Amino acid sequence: MDFENSYQMLINGKLVSTPTNFEVLNPATEEVIARAPCATRDLLRDAVTAARNAFPIWRDTPIAERQRVVRQIGTAIETNADALKRLLTLEQGKARAGADWEIDGSAAWCAAISEQSLTPEIIENEKNHFVETRRVPLGVIGAITPWNFPVLLAIWKIAPALLTGNTMILKPSPFTPLTSLKLGELVQSIVPPGVLNVLSGGDELGSWISSHPDIDKISFTGSTSTGKKIVQAASNTLKRVTLELGGNDPAIVMPDVDPTAIAKELFWAAFQNSAQFCVAAKRIYIHEDIYDAVRDELVTYAKTIKIGNGSHQGTELGPIQNRMQYEKLKDLIADIKSNGSKIALGGDVPVGQGYFVPITIVDDPSEDSRIVKEEAFGPILPLLKFNDINDVIARANDTHYGLAASVWSNDLALARKVAERIEAGTVWINEVHVFGPHIAFGGHKQSGIGVENAREGLAEYTNSQTIMQRQLI
Numbered sequence: 001m002d003f004e005n006s007y008q009m010l011i012n013g014k015l016v017s018t019p020t021n022f023e024v025l026n027p028a029t030e031e032v033i034a035r036a037p038c039a040t041r042d043l044l045r046d047a048v049t050a051a052r053n054a055f056p057i058w059r060d061t062p063i064a065e066r067q068r069v070v071r072q073i074g075t076a077i078e079t080n081a082d083a084l085k086r087l088l089t090l091e092q093g094k095a096r097a098g099a100d101w102e103i104d105g106s107a108a109w110c111a112a113i114s115e116q117s118l119t120p121e122i123i124e125n126e127k128n129h130f131v132e133t134r135r136v137p138l139g140v141i142g143a144i145t146p147w148n149f150p151v152l153l154a155i156w157k158i159a160p161a162l163l164t165g166n167t168m169i170l171k172p173s174p175f176t177p178l179t180s181l182k183l184g185e186l187v188q189s190i191v192p193p194g195v196l197n198v199l200s201g202g203d204e205l206g207s208w209i210s211s212h213p214d215i216d217k218i219s220f221t222g223s224t225s226t227g228k229k230i231v232q233a234a235s236n237t238l239k240r241v242t243l244e245l246g247g248n249d250p251a252i253v254m255p256d257v258d259p260t261a262i263a264k265e266l267f268w269a270a271f272q273n274s275a276q277f278c279v280a281a282k283r284i285y286i287h288e289d290i291y292d293a294v295r296d297e298l299v300t301y302a303k304t305i306k307i308g309n310g311s312h313q314g315t316e317l318g319p320i321q322n323r324m325q326y327e328k329l330k331d332l333i334a335d336i337k338s339n340g341s342k343i344a345l346g347g348d349v350p351v352g353q354g355y356f357v358p359i360t361i362v363d364d365p366s367e368d369s370r371i372v373k374e375e376a377f378g379p380i381l382p383l384l385k386f387n388d389i390n391d392v393i394a395r396a397n398d399t400h401y402g403l404a405a406s407v408w409s410n411d412l413a414l415a416r417k418v419a420e421r422i423e424a425g426t427v428w429i430n431e432v433h434v435f436g437p438h439i440a441f442g443g444h445k446q447s448g449i450g451v452e453n454a455r456e457g458l459a460e461y462t463n464s465q466t467i468m469q470r471q472l473i
């Protein structure tokens with residue numbers, strides 16, 4: 001069964017409509033699929049007041065009850081998984097396998113986070129003196145999410161924030177608000193009024209949230225440029241921030257790997273979710289001994305991949321999610337052609353409906369070309385040759401990003417040495433895109449501040465509080 005095609009915001013436990021709303025498109029057809037409410041400043045104020053009022057009660061609710069609520073959110077996702085997956089594909093464009101990964105993953109995340117807790121640390125336990133450091137929730141969290149994984153990235157914030165006793169205002173991207181609004185509807189009867197509020201609107205809603213004096217922290221996933229604006233806005237009230245930002249992840253392929261076997265792995269490392277993935281491999285450095293073989297195998301494999309409307313059976317990769325990103329990618333392709341780089345595959349954007357960009361593989365462009373330096377965030381991949389380890393590590397690190405990276409080799413000891421010299425928050429060896437509720441994830445350099453997931457991620461929704469006590473008599 002599908003959801004009804006009506007979308008409302010969740011504020012203080014009630015579903016709220018607005019007189020003005022905005023269109024949401026299916027990126028595969030450019031047809032309007034629904035209209036989403038457009039929050040006003042007054043509605044944001046109502047939501048913050050509700051979240052603020054709910055905070056002390058929720059904070060003092062026993063952890064077992066908060067864990068139960070987080071688990072129930074996961075159950076609601078699981079129960080409505082089919083409808084959520086169809087809606088996700090409609091608004092985001094991703095194919096069914098991608099929707100399965102995201103929605104099933106969101107339910108699993110809630111289940112796993114609901115088992116977590118932060119135990120206090122006893123620092124001193126002497127006869128006359130006792131010192132304990134414990135974690136206390138921050139208050140009201142503003143969660144702002146992007147359009148590539150709208151449900152999973154929202155859950156990465158909702159589950160730990162609520163578990164640790166905070167209340168929340170969630171604002172999805174204006175390009176993909178529908179699944180988040182439905183999530184709000186689904187949890188209406190699970191989460192106490194005011195504890196989770198879901199508001200949709202344009203980018204301005206994001207800036208109202210990040211400058212709001214009664215919001216204590218911004219947990220943001222999105223671009224580095226927006227992350228910088230959030231830090232500026234948050235500085236007014238010294239809000240805490242967790243920022244998961246852009247990346248330009250290098251993959252380093254050593255000469256001892258089998259080109260045929262590695263090509264398929266590298267393909268998905270780069271093109272999963274049509275490469276609209278913060279941790280997609282965005283520059284692949286291949287040792288010169290196997291460069292031609294890996295390039296040719298990659299091209300051969302890429303030709304077998306079916307791109308199309310994510311709702312159609314057999315589609316493996318969907319369209320680009322929105323026109324702005326689609327135009328940016330067309331501009332990058334024009335730049336590649338004008339600077340004379342060789343194109344091993346793709347490069348011709350079809351005319352017609354939908355934001356479709358073909359898988360495009362660029363054959364050893366110059367290191368300072370835009371496709372190497374910028375985060376494409378779409379299916380255009382530069383392959384680059386190297387012959388010296390020190391040189392390739394320097395090139396891999398020559399970026400202001402530092403989100404993730406991968407090293408591919410049969411020599412694990414050597415791969416490990418290389419991995420340790422990469423400036424990134426996550427370095428995978430012979431795998432990519434492995435995440436977990438128990439695995440800390442976050443960017444170095446301008447890819448972010450702080451981490452999500454694991455104990456460290458949970459702690460980011462808290463302040464440290466030290467209690468010391470002395471016996472008087």
Ligand code: NAD
Nearest residue numbers: 145146147172173203206207222223226244245246247278
């Ligand atoms: P974006 O920065 O344009 O938008 C993200 C969110 O911020 C949206 O909800 C948007 O409405 C809101 N926003 C826009 N302007 C704002 C402002 N001034 N103040 C507050 N909020 C504002 O990013 P996007 O295009 O939606 O997502 C793509 C980017 O996200 C890529 O750079 C990608 O690498 C990054 N990303 C990072 C991660 C990660 O975990 N590090 C994960 C996914 C995506």
